Amino acid sequence: ILNVEQSPQSLHVQEGDSTNFTCSFPSSNFYALHWYRWETAKSPEALFVMTLNGDEKKKGRISATLNTKEGYSYLYIKGSQPEDSATYLCAPAHNAGNMLTFGGGTRLMVKP
Amino acid sequence: DAGVIQSPRHEVTEMGQEVTLRCKPISGHNSLFWYRQTMMRGLELLIYFNNNVPIDDSGMPEDRFSAKMPNASFSTLKIQPSEPRDSAVYFCASSLREGRSEQFFGPGTRLTVL
Numbered sequence: 001i002l003n004v005e006q007s008p009q010s011l012h013v014q015e016g017d018s019t020n021f022t023c024s025f026p027s028s029n030f031y032a033l034h035w036y037r038w039e040t041a042k043s044p045e046a047l048f049v050m051t052l053n054g055d056e057k058k059k060g061r062i063s064a065t066l067n068t069k070e071g072y073s074y075l076y077i078k079g080s081q082p083e084d085s086a087t088y089l090c091a092p093a094h095n096a097g098n099m100l101t102f103g104g105g106t107r108l109m110v111k112p
Numbered sequence: 113d114a115g116v117i118q119s120p121r122h123e124v125t126e127m128g129q130e131v132t133l134r135c136k137p138i139s140g141h142n143s144l145f146w147y148r149q150t151m152m153r154g155l156e157l158l159i160y161f162n163n164n165v166p167i168d169d170s171g172m173p174e175d176r177f178s179a180k181m182p183n184a185s186f187s188t189l190k191i192q193p194s195e196p197r198d199s200a201v202y203f204c205a206s207s208l209r210e211g212r213s214e215q216f217f218g219p220g221t222r223l224t225v226l
Contacts, residue, residue, distance in 0.1 A: 032212045043203060044155070046214035089155065098143050098210055099168055102155045 006103035021106040023090030027071035036089040080110040116218035130192040137206030147203040
């Protein structure tokens with residue numbers, strides 16, 4: 001079982017604030033890093049799948065970076081909106097497999 | 113495509129009863145995953161299949177849990193006998209068989225065992 005840590009566990013921000021959170025994972029045998037967005041009472045939905053060290057991906061106001069050598073990824077949200085309120089999960093895949101180990105998530109709440 | 117389909121959406125049963133959860137993956141996906149969401153453990157993988165073959169079932173809590181995938185378009189997760197501590201939301205997800213392919217989650221089955 002991989003040790004995947006996400007911090008902070010929860011975050012309250014004001015509408016318009018920019019925010020970021022961290023995912024840490026074992027760097028050995030790294031294959032891919034997934035980010036998912038999970039709204040309350042819904043199902044997780046994929047945001048990004050990242051594979052290369054130094055990779056940066058962007059979708060609208062959300063972006064992510066990846067450091068495979070030290071085993072971490074950052075997710076950034078620029079100008080948070082109430083609809084960004086969700087739990088953000090990261091999940092690495094190792095050894096060229098498609099089995100993911102999910103972190104505990106960062107719960108983001110954006111106040112209007 | 114309708115996405116990943118799970119049934120039932122809600123199940124309430126009594127301790128000791130058999131429970132069967134069903135999943136239809138997205139057509140063309142050759143990997144299927146069963147997850148359980150609990151407050152204590154978050155989202156944990158129970159078992160996954162590649163091309164209908166179980167690859168890793170180390171997350172299955174105990175012998176009361178079993179999963180099958182008789183064909184590419186259908187999978188079941190069975191709990192027999194069920195216990196109150198099995199109460200959770202069970203998600204099925206599917207993807208292409210490649211670690212860089214995103215997983216698509218079904219709506220989940222909320223199981224309550226009284």
